[in-house]
Amino acid sequence: MTAAPITLPRWADAGLVPLVSVAAALVVAGLVVIGIGESPLEATALLLRGSLGSAEGLAFTLYYTTNFIFTGLAVAVAFHAGLFNIGGEGQATIAGIFAALACLWLAPLPGILLVPLAILAAAAGGALYGFIPGWLQATRGSHVVITTIMLNFIAATLLVYLLVEKIGKPGSMQPETPDFAKHAILTPMHQLLAPLGVTLPATPLNSAFLLALACLVAVWALIFRSRLGYAIRTTGANPRAAAYAGISPARITMVAMAISGALAGGLAVNEAMGVQHRLVLDFTGGYGFVGIAVALMGRGHPVGVALAAFLFGILYQGGAELSFDKPTITRDMVVVIGGVIILFAGALDGLFRRVVASGLRLGRVL
Amino acid sequence: MTDAPAPAIELVGISKRFGAVQANRDVSLSVAAGSIHGIVGENGAGKSTLMSILYGFYEADSGEIRIGGTPRAIRSSGDAIAAGIGMVHQHFMLVETLSVVENVVLGAEGGAFLKGGLANARAELARLSQDYGLVIDPDAIVGELSVGLQQRVEILKSLYRGADILILDEPTAVLTPPEADQLFVLLRALKRQGKTVILITHKLREIMDVTDAVSVMRRGEMVAHVRTSQTSPPELAEAMVGRRVLLRVEKEPRQRGAPVLEAVGISVTDARGLALLSEASLTLHAGEIVGIAGVAGNGQSELLDVLAGLTAPSRGVIRLNGQILNAADRKPARLRELGLMHIPEDRQKAGLVTAFTAAENAILGYQHEAAFGAGPFLSPRAIAAHAREAFAAYDVRPPDPALKTANFSGGNQQKIVLAREIERAPKVLLVGQPTRGVDIGAIEFIHRRLIALRDAGVAILLVSVELEEVMALSDRILCMCGGRITGERAAEATDERDLGLLMAGVTERAA
Numbered sequence: 001m002t003a004a005p006i007t008l009p010r011w012a013d014a015g016l017v018p019l020v021s022v023a024a025a026l027v028v029a030g031l032v033v034i035g036i037g038e039s040p041l042e043a044t045a046l047l048l049r050g051s052l053g054s055a056e057g058l059a060f061t062l063y064y065t066t067n068f069i070f071t072g073l074a075v076a077v078a079f080h081a082g083l084f085n086i087g088g089e090g091q092a093t094i095a096g097i098f099a100a101l102a103c104l105w106l107a108p109l110p111g112i113l114l115v116p117l118a119i120l121a122a123a124a125g126g127a128l129y130g131f132i133p134g135w136l137q138a139t140r141g142s143h144v145v146i147t148t149i150m151l152n153f154i155a156a157t158l159l160v161y162l163l164v165e166k167i168g169k170p171g172s173m174q175p176e177t178p179d180f181a182k183h184a185i186l187t188p189m190h191q192l193l194a195p196l197g198v199t200l201p202a203t204p205l206n207s208a209f210l211l212a213l214a215c216l217v218a219v220w221a222l223i224f225r226s227r228l229g230y231a232i233r234t235t236g237a238n239p240r241a242a243a244y245a246g247i248s249p250a251r252i253t254m255v256a257m258a259i260s261g262a263l264a265g266g267l268a269v270n271e272a273m274g275v276q277h278r279l280v281l282d283f284t285g286g287y288g289f290v291g292i293a294v295a296l297m298g299r300g301h302p303v304g305v306a307l308a309a310f311l312f313g314i315l316y317q318g319g320a321e322l323s324f325d326k327p328t329i330t331r332d333m334v335v336v337i338g339g340v341i342i343l344f345a346g347a348l349d350g351l352f353r354r355v356v357a358s359g360l361r362l363g364r365v366l
Numbered sequence: 367m368t369d370a371p372a373p374a375i376e377l378v379g380i381s382k383r384f385g386a387v388q389a390n391r392d393v394s395l396s397v398a399a400g401s402i403h404g405i406v407g408e409n410g411a412g413k414s415t416l417m418s419i420l421y422g423f424y425e426a427d428s429g430e431i432r433i434g435g436t437p438r439a440i441r442s443s444g445d446a447i448a449a450g451i452g453m454v455h456q457h458f459m460l461v462e463t464l465s466v467v468e469n470v471v472l473g474a475e476g477g478a479f480l481k482g483g484l485a486n487a488r489a490e491l492a493r494l495s496q497d498y499g500l501v502i503d504p505d506a507i508v509g510e511l512s513v514g515l516q517q518r519v520e521i522l523k524s525l526y527r528g529a530d531i532l533i534l535d536e537p538t539a540v541l542t543p544p545e546a547d548q549l550f551v552l553l554r555a556l557k558r559q560g561k562t563v564i565l566i567t568h569k570l571r572e573i574m575d576v577t578d579a580v581s582v583m584r585r586g587e588m589v590a591h592v593r594t595s596q597t598s599p600p601e602l603a604e605a606m607v608g609r610r611v612l613l614r615v616e617k618e619p620r621q622r623g624a625p626v627l628e629a630v631g632i633s634v635t636d637a638r639g640l641a642l643l644s645e646a647s648l649t650l651h652a653g654e655i656v657g658i659a660g661v662a663g664n665g666q667s668e669l670l671d672v673l674a675g676l677t678a679p680s681r682g683v684i685r686l687n688g689q690i691l692n693a694a695d696r697k698p699a700r701l702r703e704l705g706l707m708h709i710p711e712d713r714q715k716a717g718l719v720t721a722f723t724a725a726e727n728a729i730l731g732y733q734h735e736a737a738f739g740a741g742p743f744l745s746p747r748a749i750a751a752h753a754r755e756a757f758a759a760y761d762v763r764p765p766d767p768a769l770k771t772a773n774f775s776g777g778n779q780q781k782i783v784l785a786r787e788i789e790r791a792p793k794v795l796l797v798g799q800p801t802r803g804v805d806i807g808a809i810e811f812i813h814r815r816l817i818a819l820r821d822a823g824v825a826i827l828l829v830s831v832e833l834e835e836v837m838a839l840s841d842r843i844l845c846m847c848g849g850r851i852t853g854e855r856a857a858e859a860t861d862e863r864d865l866g867l868l869m870a871g872v873t874e875r876a877a
Contacts, residue, residue: 221743225739225743225744225746226742226743226744227733227734227739227742227743227744228742229744230726230729230733230744231733233719233722234719234722234730234733237719237720237721237722238715238718238719238720238721240715240716241715241716241717241718241719241730243676243698243716244674244676244698244708244710244716244717244730244731245698245699245730245731245733246697246698246699246700246702246731247733
């Protein structure tokens with residue numbers, strides 16, 4: 001029989017438990033590294049040096065972090081409404097199509113209009129594609145977990161069709177759109193910082209990172225400081241109380257899914273407008289799914305999401321460097337390490353809450 | 367050792383602290399073998415903590431537990447069961463899809479194969495039924511049993527595991543009055559067979575009815591041990607609260623005003639086409655309390671939900687201040703604007719978001735009001751200031767707006783709801799189970815507030831499973847049975863027997 005739920009001080013809940021989870025995950029990952037005959041300390045050092053040890057490495061890390069912030073926030077907003085949005089990939093795909101069409105069709109406009117419009121188009125595409133499962137759940141009772149997964153496949157197939165048949169580069173065998181106009185793309189960070197006297201090597205990091213930071217603040221304000229956020233949290237925590245309070249859970253379900261989809265659209269902004277400068281196949285690269293882990297680890301709070309996104313950024317960038325330097329540690333190994341962290345931070349959270357609680361108790365006694 | 371048998375349970379100097387809260391402070395308790403021992407106290411007095419220590423959920427910081435005279439270390443519920451202690455929780459620990467006998471053997475299957483254990487259990491159940499008059503079909507599916515019968519299954523489970531000492535935590539909170547009476551018959555039978563029963567409750571009538579001795583807790587300490595025959599409800603109430611308590615509601619007769627809320631021919635059918643409410647009509651006047659008496663589940667909840675705009679009636683008309691409410695008006699937010707406030711029956715499931723802070727709950731339903739922030743935003747400072755003011759006026763303890771609502775006692779949670787709904791000067795107040803799970807001090811407070819509102823001209827509809835409460839507060843009483851209103855009585859012209867007949871569906875007596 002289980003005892004009463006474990007309550008921890010806030011700092012322990014938000015800081016200590018995830019830290020202990022990550023530490024445990026690193027220990028397990030270290031054992032795997034030992035298992036294939038490499039030194040875990042050396043691997044960790046390579047991973048950290050590759051991701052944080054140079055300006056270039058750090059910039060790559062922050063580029064990955066940008067993607068994870070967008071997809072993590074998308075999942076987090078849906079969480080607060082009690083919804084499990086697994087459709088980040090599909091929503092980002094549709095957002096990418098919308099952004100690409102805006103960039104291609106509105107190219108005559110000046111950049112100062114075109115870029116914001118394309119970003120809004122991405123948000124609108126993601127929002128629309130998030131709204132559909134929200135609407136299906138609110139009016140037909142179709143569970144968003146099922147519908148978002150199915151819509152991911154539809155979006156991916158739609159992207160192939162469009163790139164091959166409709167908006168592909170004429171005369172090219174590659175399933176990709178023509179390059180966007182020079183004034184339709186987001187400024188790379190090394191160009192953005194050059195006037196300030198900061199010289200960075202050329203990396204994919206671009207001004208979408210600043211958009212991601214703005215989204216962190218905006219989501220925090222939305223969830224914890226706005227009337228809509230109050231309604232979203234009420235619906236997520238207790239739909240009956242929401243109905244009692246005059247909040248329509250159906251409406252909130254649709255609104256929250258639309259906001260969630262719009263945030264997932266940020267992934268398309270970063271990848272298509274910031275890095276590739278065109279729309280390519282599979283540009284979502286699984287970031288939508290990792291966003292689930294980011295939101296879980298960050299406990300749905302924007303600060304937590306930022307930290308978790310940074311951690312996954314380090315893993316992605318450092319892991320790439322690691323597999324480059326140590327051929328025995330393949331990219332798949334790095335995926336295993338990421339998986340272990342997700343497992344420990346998400347699924348085994350209760351385990352470490354107990355450990356932390358007894359640790360705190362012991363601390364008080366001593 | 368003297369001739370007297372050792373007490374079944376002795377707790378000596380038990381202390382337990384949770385963070386800043388001293389839940390139990392040097393508590394000692396002695397329960398004579400073969401007796402029914404009551405433990406009373408307000409919510410948060412430490413009764414549940416003490417019993418959780420006895421049952422091994424928590425470990426005491428200090429103190430000793432002796433069972434039958436021998437000190438025992440009880441570190442888990444397994445230890446407690448081995449020591450012959452059984453516990454019946456307020457919320458049953460049953461698997462609803464399994465049969466009675468399967469639930470009884472759960473965790474005591476006696477081997478990898480069920481067959482032997484089930485056969486044993488069946489024989490044992492037959493014997494227990496015989497001994498204690500616990501009649502129950504061993505093959506019935508638990509989820510299909512009434513709450514009272516489910517409770518019997520819980521008791522049988524403990525007895526099957528060889529419990530000599532049975533702890534019941536607020537056992538009557540979920541029972542109808544007749545079911546509660548049957549429970550007491552059973553408890554007396556257990557006592558005759560030499561079992562020891564510990565009864566945790568805050569209903570003093572039950573203590574007086576069934577216990578041999580009673581211990582009173584207040585703020586984590588034992589403040590009194592008395593023989594039940596040598597005490598009285600006012601004395602116990604005073605010991606619990608620490609001051610004199612008015613057990614009777616003082617109420618002056620008052621002239622009622624104009625009709626405010628009229629409901630005519632309200633019917634509600636569920637998805638399967640069953641009538642939950644048939645042709646219910648009632649009129650609420652300004653300055654009166656109309657009570658609805660009925661055994662739980664006879665349409666009272668549906669009536670409240672319809673009037674509060676949470677359920678659409680399949681037939682019927684509702685008038686508020688003479689205006690017929692159309693479908694757009696029958697929405698909770700719109701009804702609040704029109705002055706109809708609602709204190710829901712189940713505050714934790716409908717009236718509060720227990721994961722929110724108290725301050726956030728104090729604006730639930732009013733989150734759109736301009737006072738709480740500019741434009742689309744909410745100001746935490748404004749919300750906290752509002753809560754501090756409301757909590758001071760309604761004596762919510764602790765008056766901490768930042769505390770999570772789940773950490774408040776039932777009575778204080780109810781006061782948060784009450785403050786929220788009353789402070790905006792309602793014209794009509796719908797009240798469901800205002801004092802369910804609420805301690806005596808808070809009951810007195812809530813009753814006085816409701817009477818004061820009535821005196822100020824508010825029309826109040828009161829739904830409660832506590833017949834005493836309905837009779838004490840109401841000016842008029844409507845009885846419900848099977849979704850129908852079976853009769854109306856003036857409160858001063860009726861008694862429990864008369865209402866009981868109406869509640870049982872025996873309509874107007876032949877003259």
